[in-house]
Amino acid sequence: MHFYAARQPILDKHKKLFAYELLFRDSLDNVFPDIDGDEATSKMIEASQFTMGISELTGNKPAFINFTLETLSQGYPEMLTTEEVVIEILETVKPGKRLLALCKDLHQKGYTLALDDYEHQSVWAHFYPFISIIKIDIQQSDLAEIKQVIGAISAFPHIKLLAEKVETYEEYNQMLNLGFEYFQGYFFAKPEMMKTKSLSPSQMAMAELLYETSKTELDLNNITGVFERDVSLSYKLLRYANSAIFRRRSEISTIKQALVILGSAELKRFIGLMFAVNANPDKPSELINLAMTRAKFCEFVAQELPSKFDVSIAFLTGLLSMIDAILDEEMSIVLEKLPLSQDIKEPLLTKEGLMADVIKLVACIEHANWDNTNDIIEKLTxxxxxxxxxxxQSLIWADEQTQAISE
Structure with missing residues (x-):
């Protein structure tokens, strides 16, 4: 059995990763809502227990998972630990004595409960002592309705508000000012503002390295020269080449030695990740994680395509598909400043061609857009x-890389 789930990040008010919501589908041929909520939740729990652990998919962050009244009654939440799951009560579940008893019991056992797509009714006040998070779809609820909820929970300071479908920084700031603690949506994956700025000397050095490593034939002398001009980059390269993951028998002490031993593919990955991570330190770490996931996914898929594609180019193209959001500039302006090969620039600018389709594919999976996911998979055969x-696998790899870089 395969685990068909997209994960969507939930950030706190400081734009730090708090949790993920897992959005389950039975398969790409049987997309939601062709299966009901009970079956979707059941299969999610089954898959997380016997196919792929929740912690693997969420990088040990809590997983928001939807539950119906029936799956709550069946005790499915208790198949997961209190640290692994936030029990999200679907908006289709009606408030009543049976649900209230279940919520009270789960609360007493230490589980965190959330109300999904909340629309205020006075009867929900009976549930407030046991509810920790209320999720509001800000695209469906107007400001007056949101303020009504804020007023209703004012006597329950333990309840935190989560804004769903936050797509712009303006929406994020508006909800932040209203007192929301958590935010779900892809606002962080879009440019915050459009402005022209120059790259720092270190960023320019990394951009030059990106160009050198995007060539078919690497020029070790040119690459060595760039590293030698930047002490910080040289240190990071030597530290990376000597890290435990490569299990070297002897220490690497020179730039050229490190380049030769790492090899072309590993060097390209290292340069790409360094550029993404250091391009804008103020950006949410989840944005970098998303870029890394795309990079690895594009690399993997390039190996599966009927018409073979350079995996190193695929990796860098996937990584740079988020560079406009990382640098807060339009893609065309960013790519003008970066001396990259046309094989990387063209799919990012024109949105056409093989690699552009692969990037569209991973974006559809991120957003749980399963219909379009299916169409692109069929197009790419x-x-x-x-x-x-x-x-x-790309999610797991990106989580590991993010953790390693942050240490």
């Missing part, structure tokens, strides 16, 4: 199960 497997 890829195996559906394999694509989902590669996406899950």
């Amino acid at each position: 890829l195996d559906k199960d394999k694509v989902i497997e590669l996406y899950n």
Whole structure:
């Protein structure tokens, strides 16, 4: 059985990763809502227990998972630990004595409960002592309705508000000012503002390295020269080449030695990740994680395509597909400043071609847009199960890389 789930990040008010919501589908041929909420939740729990652990998919962050009244009654939440899951009560569940008893019991056992797509009714006040998070779809609720909820929970300071479908920084700031603690949506993956700015000397050095490593034939002398001009980059390269993951028998002490031993593919990954991570330190770490996931996914898929594609180019193209959001500039302006090969620039600017389709594919999976996911997979003549497997592997790899870089 394959685990068909997209994860959507939930950030706190400081734009730090708090949790993920897991959005489950039975398969790409049987997309939601062709299966009901009970079956979707059941299969999610089954898959998380016997196919792929929740912690693997969420990088040990809590997972928001939807539950119906029936799946709550069946005790499915208790198949997961209190640290692994936030029990999200679907908006279709009606408030009543049975639900109230279940919420009280789960609360007493230490579980965190959230109300999904909340629309205020006075009867929900009976549930407030046991509810920790109320989720509001800000695209469906107007300001007056949101303020009504804020007023209703004012006597329950333990309840935190989560804004769903936050797509712009303006919406994020508006909800932040209203007192929301958590935010779900892709506002952080879009440019915050459009402005022209120059790259720092260190960023320019990394941009030059991106260009050098995007060539078919690497020029070790040119690459060595760039590293030698930047002490910080040289230190990071030597530290990376000597790290435990490579299990070297002897220490690497020179730039050229490190470049030769790492090899072309590993060097390209290192340069790409360094550029993404250091391009804008103020950006949410989840944005960098998203870029890394795309990079690895594009690399994986390039190996599966019927018409073979350079995996190193695929990796860098996926990584740079988020560079406009990382640098807060339009993609065309960013790419003008970066001396990259046309194989990387063209799909990012024109949104056409093989790699552009692969980037569209991973974006559809991120947003749980399963219909379009299916269409692109068929267009690329890829195996559906394999694509989902590669996406899950990319998530795990990106989480590991993010953790390693932050240490």
